Amino acid sequence: MEEKIQALLQEVSAYSVTDKPGLESFRIKFISKKGALGDLFEELKQVPVEQKKSVGKSLNELKQAAEQKFSELSELIASASTSGDTGLDLTLPPVDNKVGNLHPLTQTRLRIIEIFERLGFNVADGPEIEDDWHNFSALNFPENHPAREMQDTFFIEKNPDILLRTHTSNVQIRMMEKQKPPIRAIMPGRVYRNEAISARAHCFFHQVEGLYVDKNVGFADLKQTLYHFAKEMYGKDIKIRFRPSYFPFTEPSAEIDITCLICKGKGCNVCKYAGWVEIAGSGMVHPNVLKSCNIDPDEYTGFAFGMGIERVTMLRYQINDLRLFAENDVRFLRQFQSVT
């Protein structure tokens, strides 16, 4: 009898059903009064007294195992019947998991930061709502400079002037006011100009400026830093050139061009057949700017540069319309999914 119990125990543990009729036949076969258990309890009465204890124990184990199996199978069938009705087809391919991607401007900003951080530049931040001193006066803007006029600047208040910053140079001033040289930092951020929106201009855009002030900082340092940046950003075959220019806050000043990435310098409509495209403005920090921030221009010198992140991104991916960056059209944005 013991053998019979063990055989049934195995049968119970291996039993599997997928529907309610199957479950019912399990119940009839094992648990019901006329089932295997009922028969065995009947047989137990015939077992000699000295074996009754051990056989009875085994039989109870079988009973428990069968009952447990029954409740497990009932649960399984109940859950299968609720999910089965939803028409779930496990053979279908999985639903595409839509992972977003960083905005192309963010990707470019992170890349710029990465390049300058390796040269020892910190990343600095400052307010977008600024006063006249930090946005204009401390930067050696003459009182009558056209950038101060209403058509270029969004003024929030007049007298005293509060405005939306027109460049990230305000962060340079705030750094120099607070910190003694050496100062070596880049300032990425959003800036605002009161301009009509077109393929080449927007009322807000992003800049990265850089500032390095220390003893004996010269124009050669500026050139080498930006040359390194251009090679890292656009590839090592890139050529760079400096064109003399004018900014109130630097002296001497230079605009920086790189070889046109589209025509490789041969001339095309993007570079207006010049073979060069402008990427940044730069120069040695004007002594008046250093004085405004209580830094002695006889002891310290510095260079500064600034570039538009939109411009860098447009060159990097050959995008021809500035407005695309702010339109949030996913058909445009999805194209940068695999870039990072």
Ligand SMILES: [Zn+2]
């Ligand atoms: Zn070109």
